[in-house]
Amino acid sequence: MSTGTITDPAPLDAADPLAAHRDLFVGAETPLVYFDGNSLGRPLRVTGPRLAAFVEQEWGGRLIRGWDExxxxxxxxxxxxxxxxxxxxxxxxxxxxxxxxxxxxxxxxxxxxxxxxxxxxxxxxxxxxxxxxxxxxxxxxxxxxxxxxxxxxxxxxxxxxxxxxxxxxxxxxxxxxxxxxxxxxxxxxxxxxxxxxxxxxxxxxxxxxxxxxxxxxxxxxxxxxxxxxxxxxxxxxxxxxxxxxxxxxxxxxxxxxxxxxxxxxxxxxxxxxxxxxxxxxxxxxxxxxxxxxxxxxxxxxxxEVGVEAVRAKSVGLTAYAAEVAAELLPEVAPASPTDPERRGGHLTLSHPAMREVTAALWRRDVIPDYRDPHGLRIGLSPLSTSYAEVRAGLDAVREVLDEVTA
The missing domain is CATH 3.40.640.10 (Type I PLP-dependent aspartate aminotransferase-like (Major domain))
Known part of the structure; x- marks a missing residue:
C-alpha cells in the first residue's frame, strides 16, 4: 500500500510541453487506460477524415491516374x-x-x-x-x-x-x-x-x-x-x-x-x-x-514535434511508472533496465500472477499486455499518454493484484 510519497501526476502533466498533443488522438479523452501503445498506437483524429477524403477524391476522383500523380x-x-x-x-x-x-x-x-x-x-x-x-x-x-x-x-x-x-x-x-x-x-x-x-x-x-x-x-x-x-x-x-x-x-x-x-x-x-x-x-x-x-x-x-522531445517525454513517463510501481507494488520485480539510458519506451513488471492480472485489467478497461515469464508490459506512447493515466493504471494493477492473490 502506498505511503503517500508518490509524486502527484498533476504537476507533471501541467509542466509537460507535449501535453496538448494528447488531444490529437482518438480515445485519449476517455477513462480507458492504454498501456499498449508500444503494440498498437492510437489513431490520430485527422486520419478518419483523411481516409474519407482519399476515398472520395484521390481514389474515387482520380482513379488509376493516382498512380502517375x-x-x-x-x-x-x-x-x-x-x-x-x-x-x-x-x-x-x-x-x-x-x-x-x-x-x-x-x-x-x-x-x-x-x-x-x-x-x-x-x-x-x-x-x-x-x-x-x-x-x-x-x-x-x-x-x-x-x-x-x-x-x-x-x-x-x-x-x-x-x-x-x-x-x-x-x-x-x-x-x-x-x-x-x-x-x-x-x-x-x-x-x-x-x-x-x-x-x-x-x-x-x-x-x-x-x-x-x-x-x-x-x-x-x-x-x-x-x-x-x-x-x-x-x-x-x-x-x-x-x-x-x-x-x-x-x-x-x-x-x-x-x-x-x-x-x-x-x-x-x-x-x-x-x-x-x-x-x-x-x-x-x-x-x-x-x-x-x-x-x-x-x-x-x-x-513538427521532434523525436528528441518525444524521447524526453518517454523517459519521464517510464521513470514515473517505475517510481509508482516501486511504491505501490513492492512484491513486483522490475524486468526492465533501471537506467533510462538503457531503456526504451516500455516497462515490464514481473510477478507470478501477472497473466491473471492482465486478463482482469482488460475487463476494467486498463489495457497492458502480458509477456512470459510473468511479465506485465506497460507501453507508454508519449504523445498520447499522460502522467495521470500512468498513475490510474498502476492503481488498478494494485487493486487487481490484491484481488487475484487474495
Missing part, C-alpha cells in the same frame, strides 16, 4: 520523410513496403548473399519471435547456421556478448534496437562496429524504437534496418513496414522477392527482371497506398 512514388517519398523525421537517414535510403516479416526475409537473404563463403547468422535467444523464425527458415533454405547470443530476458545484447560470438564465419548480425520483452536499449553504434570489425553486415529491427527513441542510422554506419509502422508510428493495424538500406550498399545488395514494382522499368513488363536503381529495388508488389495514409499523418506530427 502520387501513389507510384509514395513508398519512396514517404520513406524519405520517415527517415528524416525519426531514423537519421538521408534521402534515398528508406522505403515503405510489405510487413516486417517480409522485409526481414528480404534483408537477411540479401545480406547473406553479399557475404559468400560465410555461413553464420548471429542473433539472440530472446529476440522477437518473428526475427528468430525468419532466420531459422532462411538457415534451412540456405544451409546457414544460426549462432546464438545468450541473454538475460530482463536485459539484452551488450557489446561484450556480441564480441564473444562473431567471427570469420559471421555473415549477418540481426539485432533488436529495443528488446520487446525487457525494453533493453542496445548500444547500436558499438554493436554495429563489432559486426563490421568481424566483416559482417548488420540488420537492426527498429519495431520497438522507431518514433520513440532517436535513431541515427547514417551516423551509426548501419547497413540495413527494418521496422513496423503501427506501434509508436500510429499507422494502424497491419500498416506497412519500412526498410532502410545504406546508399553505399544499394548496388551490391539484391533482395530475393523480385516483383514488378521493383524492376528497373516496371511498365515494360519485359521477359526478365532487372532491379531498379536505389531503394525501388526493395519493392516487390503493388504497395498498400491506403495503408500508408495514417502513417503520413504521424510522420507529419513527428516532424
Amino acid at each position: 502520387r501513389w507510384f512514388e509514395l513508398p519512396l517519398t514517404l520513406g524519405d520523410r520517415l527517415g528524416r523525421a525519426c531514423l537519421g537517414a538521408a534521402a534515398g535510403q528508406t522505403a515503405i513496403a510489405d510487413s516486417t516479416t517480409v522485409l526481414l526475409y528480404k534483408t537477411i537473404r540479401a545480406a547473406l548473399a553479399a557475404r559468400p563463403g560465410r555461413t553464420e547468422i548471429v542473433l539472440d535467444r530472446d529476440q522477437f519471435p518473428t526475427d528468430r523464425y525468419v532466420a531459422a527458415g532462411i538457415a534451412e533454405e540456405t544451409g546457414a547456421t544460426l549462432r546464438w547470443i545468450e541473454v538475460d530476458t530482463s536485459a539484452g545484447v551488450t557489446p561484450e556478448l556480441l564480441a564473444e560470438v562473431v567471427g570469420e564465419q559471421t555473415a549477418v548480425v540481426l539485432l533488436n534496437h529495443v528488446a520487446y520483452r525487457s525494453a533493453w536499449l542496445a548500444d547500436a553504434p558499438a554493436l554495429t562496429r563489432i559486426a563490421h570489425d568481424a566483416g559482417a553486415l548488420v540488420i537492426w529491427d527498429l519495431c520497438h524504437s522507431a518514433g520513440v527513441v532517436p535513431v541515427e542510422l547514417d551516423a551509426w554506419d548501419v547497413d540495413l534496418a527494418v521496422g513496423c509502422s503501427y506501434k509508436y508510428l500510429n499507422g494502424g493495424p497491419g500498416a506497412p513496414a519500412f526498410v532502410y538500406a545504406a546508399a553505399r550498399l544499394q548496388d551490391e545488395l539484391r533482395q530475393p522477392l523480385q516483383g514488378w514494382m521493383g524492376a528497373a522499368d516496371p511498365f515494360t513488363m519485359g521477359p526478365s527482371y532487372e532491379p531498379a536503381p536505389g531503394m525501388r529495388r526493395w519493392l516487390s508488389g503493388t504497395p498498400a497506398v491506403v495503408g500508408m495514409l495514417a502513417l503520413e499523418d504521424m510522420v507529419d506530427l513527428l516532424g
